[in-house]
Amino acid sequence: MQELILQIKNVVCGRCKITLQNILLRLEIPYTKISLGEVVLPEPLSPGALYKLEEELAKVGFSLLQDKNERIVNKVKSIVIELVYREKDFGFKNLSDILKEEIPLDYSHISSVFSKTEGKTIQEFQNDVQMERIKELLEYGEKTISEIADEMEYSSAAYLSARFKKYMGISPSTYKRQYQKDRKPLDLL
Structure with a gap:
């Protein structure tokens, strides 16, 4: 049989993958791989199983992508x-x-x-995701701006700070001090 690759909207993080895995297990749908936005099934689903899967996905804010x-x-x-x-x-x-x-x-x-x-x-979307990740790391408070710049592969902390200030209107250190919880969920970017 031929494997089936389903693309699923809003599976954007590790917890989303776990949620998807739980749905598949509950519906007894075998799978070979789950990744962000995608699940690989060893064989096509029956129309009934596909309908049940769509129902369960909708309950948690996911949906099958057909277009x-x-x-x-x-x-x-x-x-x-x-x-x-x-x-x-x-x-x-x-x-x-x-x-x-x-x-x-x-x-x-x-x-x-x-x-x-x-x-x-695509570049603007990548910038949005990077800024949300930087905000997340700043809110955790576990790393310095230099460490975050290294992790995010910026050439320097100064460059990261300049980009962050241009994007957010405040510096990373100000953001970190104020601990503004205004991060956007990745599925809304």
């Missing part, structure tokens, strides 16, 4: 999140090269579909 463009956007978002959160090692490649490798389409098409669907470029 080709939505699938492209979901894949791009998953890759960007994995890249920013270091959940997958892509080596030292730039984002456009990673996307070309992971999505078997022309990059200009991927970029165009993403921009038309999301109203922002």
Whole structure:
């Protein structure tokens, strides 16, 4: 039999993957792999099983992606999140090269579909995810700005601070002191 790859909207973090895994186990749907925004099944589902899966996914804010463009956007978002959160090692490649490798389409098409669907470029989305990650790390209070700059692969703490201030309107140290809880969930970026 042929495996089935389902793309699932809003599976954007580790807890989302665990939630998806629990749904599959509860419905007794076998799977071979779960990743951000995607699950691989060893075989296609019956229409009844697919309907039950869609119902259960909807209860937790997930949904199956059927539209080709939505699938492209979901894949791009998953890759960007994995890249920013270091959940997958892509080596030292730039984002456009990673996307070309992971999505078997022309990059200009991927970029165009993403921009038309999301109203922002892939780079703007990546910047949004990076800033949310930086805000998260600042709120934890466990790392210095220099350590965060290193982790996020900025050339220096000064460069990170300048980008953060441009994006947020305040410096990282001010944000850290004020501990503003205004992070956005990744599924809303």
